[in-house]
Amino acid sequence: MKVIALIKQVPDTSIALKINAEATDIVYQDVPWVINPYDEYAVEEALRIKEKLGGSVTLISIGPDRVTDILRGALAMGADEAIHLKDAAFDGSDAYSIAFILSKVLQLSGFDIIICGKQAVDDGWGQVGAALAEMLNITSISSILKLEVAEDRKHAIAHREIDEGLEIVKVPLPALFTAQQGLNKPRYASLPGIMKAKKKEIKILGANGLGISFQDVGRKASSIELKKLSYPPARKQGKILQGDAMTTTKELLNLMRSEAKLI
């Protein structure tokens, strides 16, 4: 099985975020970068498929030099090879263009299963997987919580989150899956894994190497234009009650009845 895991590097979401003076982006100074948590589930699932059925796991990520960190991190988890797509021409690409760039690589590399996170925790757009599957003319199954490749290796059964609960769906391979939280618990890289990862080659490719025209990617090709970033309106200071539970509970019920008119 040739399994591909698509990973994105995102700012660590546990830190406070500041908007720059032009309101066009966040301030990246001192921001730690991490692998998108949903993509980490994707890497773990890719490794489990390989361990069960054999084959290889290839990582692909798009971004500047710093992306090397998450590629090394996922190689240390046990992935076999990594492709780093790096080109200034890719800057400002929308999800559709990102998918287009990925499709070019995948058409060259081949694949049986592609896994990525259901969305990235930065912009939460959640379109790359869907668009990529469309371009590759394969099915995409979103928000999966369980994945099993059938014995014939030509199908997979996935459990995916739906509004009412869970849907069990059978899909022909090759196919693309997007990972939801709960799919698995990503492993930590072992020390030998980290040592090995240092020696693994990260292949770097740009627009020219992939035969991508500058008109098809980047800010100019984007169907979305950012106008500004802003902070959500602050909530006003609330009434915080202290004292014994009997009195405070009574007062809370009064406030909810008379002031908030909620009950």
Add this chain to the structure above:
Amino acid sequence: MSCDIWVIAEHTANTISSGTLEAIGAGRFFSNRLNVKLSLVILGNKIDALIHRLSDTGVDNVYVLENLHLSLYTSDAYINSLEPFIKQHKPSIILMTSTCLSRDFAPKLASRLKTAYVPDVSGIEINPPSPPLLKGGEGGILFTRPIYGGRLLSTVICKGETPWVVTLRPRAFEKIVDTSKKANIEKIEPTLSPSNIRTIIEGIEKTQKGLGLTDADIVVSGGRGMKGPENFKMLEELANILGGVVGASGAAVDAGWLPHSAQVGQTGKVVSPKLYIACGISGAPQHLAGMSTSKCIVAINKDPDAPIFKVADYGIVGDVFEVVPRLIEGLKK
């Protein structure tokens, strides 16, 4: 080109979803300002009982796409039905409420149409106020949406070919009830071949009884301070009395006390109920991102410095095991 605004409906058990009614509200805002028609598109199989109730939802047209293969949602059947119909009618904007279904479907549809997709919109502004607004996309319509799990807002415009596919964050837009208008109902029978539907649904497990977290008017959530799964019974009782549902913080889910589907937060459900009661939740940024747009927030926590009190409208500094039973008692009276 018709330029119409479309809303694609979501429905279960012969009832149109509450989020769809909000999308109709947002659609009416567009159609009035842009002076175009508003149409509701509904896909399904044997949905006559539902259709009759749709004529007075305040839309101009109801398009009903009925086919045996549309009884359950699959992206292939939905897209194969809609694509030729969209190309024929050329709507300018397609709206849906943001749900698991639209999170799957809408980006696929936009990718098939090669047009812009904007998910989870919480605010819409039209600027400048006069048409033409859609072609070319200069100026035009400003879509605001939460990013970084709601910790920041991003305002974007769409460019290029229409229809733009836009999903709306639940509870961000008002439902508009307009019974003065009777909609034209048009039935369309799309031709679908089973060989073009690549996925086979083998089963559905309904884990959700009644309302889901994102639909509920009242959410009662518990965190690490609940100390164990057995103590969530208390929160269930409180939620039952109020007509709400139970949620959990990431810490409670990580501890295995509640399933992931109950998690409120950046990696979990984003909720915006009328009343959110946080019990034994300290208020990590991850959690606040998922609930801080709630209308009224009540927090109960032992620690007076817990960040949850910064977003709470009402708070009690105290032990949940003393406060919650008294709340239940007080509400029963």
